[in-house]
Amino acid sequence: MVTYVFLAAAAVAVVFAVLTVVPRNPMTNVLSLVVMFFAMAAIFALLGMDFLAAIQIIVYSGAILVLFLFVIMLLNLRTVERFGSGRPFQALLGTLVAAMIGGLVLAVAAILVPERGGVIPGAAETGTALPIGRALVGSHLFVFEFISLLLVAAIVGAVYLTKRELR
């Protein structure tokens, strides 16, 4: 049963990842990415990572992609983008490089196949907000604070970059 759910979620993720990359309308791209992120959240939930599944939907689908939608609507692009920019050699090379990178990870996965997939001992205890929150303000406190610094820097940078008198 879990296997079928995983395969369905994986198929949805791959199909909508392709729909994020191929169509030329940016709106189609963003909305496909929303569906793909929901499939990713389903996979996280299947792996026993409840907290990350929630974060995936709230932060990624809810906040980041809304930012993308907002910018696309703000810019209101009229020009039709061409795919691959009419340089077939570079397009071929790019696809080959992507296939090689993907194939590399696939090969690693194939090498690792003999080991059995894991059972999570007490999956319910490691995937919820409680142990993750404890670890964030416990053993990972410095990184956690540094992330908040990074977010503040990003916000200040974004506000500065979009100031009208920037030249």
Next chain:
Amino acid sequence: MNPAELVAIPYTWVLALSAVLFAIGTVGVLLRRNGIAIFLSLEIMLNSANLAFAAFAFRFAAGHSTAAAALNGQIFIFFVIAVAAAEAAVGLALFIALYRLKETIDVDRVNILRW
């Protein structure tokens, strides 16, 4: 969910899905010309990296008596999501500034640093 059922998913499948998604994202970054579409492809690549973290957290949770490895993997995913949020904010601000300046976000037409 019954933990015994979780054996049904080999973690290598998750890793394979991560590889496929990463390749799709790479194709998008290399072939798209719309800056926002390139950013969306980057988000796919970041997500595939998250999936690889999840796969290995899943794997190493089985090997350890404590679940610290699984927890570390999930905390890494959390930080990747936070960095992705910061990156999206700054990147989209850059594209808005670029659009004000050049009236385009086609990355091929923004080439004053190229030669």
